[in-house]
Amino acid sequence: MKVFLEEAREELKRADHIIYVSLKYTRTVDVIKNLIERLINCLDFVIEKLLDDAIEKKLINEKPANIGLKCNVVKRIYGDRFSELVALYLHLRKISRAEYKKSSEYRRHVTMTATTDEGVFMIDIDKSKELYTQVKQMVEDAEKFISGEEEEAGA
Numbered sequence: 001m002k003v004f005l006e007e008a009r010e011e012l013k014r015a016d017h018i019i020y021v022s023l024k025y026t027r028t029v030d031v032i033k034n035l036i037e038r039l040i041n042c043l044d045f046v047i048e049k050l051l052d053d054a055i056e057k058k059l060i061n062e063k064p065a066n067i068g069l070k071c072n073v074v075k076r077i078y079g080d081r082f083s084e085l086v087a088l089y090l091h092l093r094k095i096s097r098a099e100y101k102k103s104s105e106y107r108r109h110v111t112m113t114a115t116t117d118e119g120v121f122m123i124d125i126d127k128s129k130e131l132y133t134q135v136k137q138m139v140e141d142a143e144k145f146i147s148g149e150e151e152e153a154g155a
Contacts, residue, residue, distance in 0.1 A: 005045060005046060005049050005139060005142065005143050005146070007045040008042045008043075008045040008046050008049070008139050008142075009139070011038050011039075011041045011042035011045065012038075012042055012132075012135070012136055012139060014038050015035055015038040015039055015042065015132050015135070016132070018031060018034060018035045018038060019035065019128060019129055019132055022034075023035070023125060023128065027105065027106050027107060027108070027110045027125075028102075028105050028106065028110060029100070029102040029105060029110060029111075029112040032110070032112045032123055032124075032125075032128055033096070033100075033112065035128055035131075035132070036092055036095060036096050036123070036131075037096060039092055039131060039132065039135045040089065040092050040093055040096060042135055042139060043085060043088065043089040043092070043135060043138070044067075044089070046085065046138065046139055046142045047070055047071065047074055047085075047086070047089065048063070048070075049142070049146060050074050050077075050078065050082060050142065050146070051063045051070060051073065051074065053146050054073070054074075054077050059077050060073060060077065067093075071086045071089065071090060074086055081145070082142070084138070085138045085142070088131075088134065088135070088138070091118075092131075094116045094117070094118065095114045095116060095121055095123070098114040098115055098116045098121075099114070099115055100112050100113060100114040100115070101113045108125070109124060109125075110124060110125065111123065111124045112124075
């Protein structure tokens with residue numbers, strides 16, 4: 001049963017392609033926006049799998065329908081273990097829905113400037129790679145946790 005987060009891995013492959021191919025040659029804010037959507041989808045799959053894992057372990061009876069409730073349940077059940085993942089997920093969702101401006105399109109310093117209730121966020125190629133790396137690490141950590149590899153290594 002090695003297929004734990006296959007959907008999340010597929011989204012990571014798409015995000016990887018966006019960063020290392022599409023963004024390299026296209027350099028538009030639309031590509032950055034697409035990358036953010038892929039990262040959101042990836043984290044969404046991880047949250048769903050964590051909730052499925054909690055149901056299997058009989059920590060909860062059912063998954064909430066609302067995404068805010070899902071995030072609260074994950075934070076309540078797993079505590080600080082996945083709080084950073086949930087925070088990044090909610091942050092990316094806010095950025096995705098926010099009004100944004102485009103600057104330096106078709107150039108190396110293409111930047112998406114999103115304004116949310118938390119402030120102004122500028123996402124360029126370097127920040128995009130940073131977000132991708134962060135999400136990739138979170139998926140790997142969640143996969144180890146769900147598969148039980150983490151507990152075996154500690155024993």
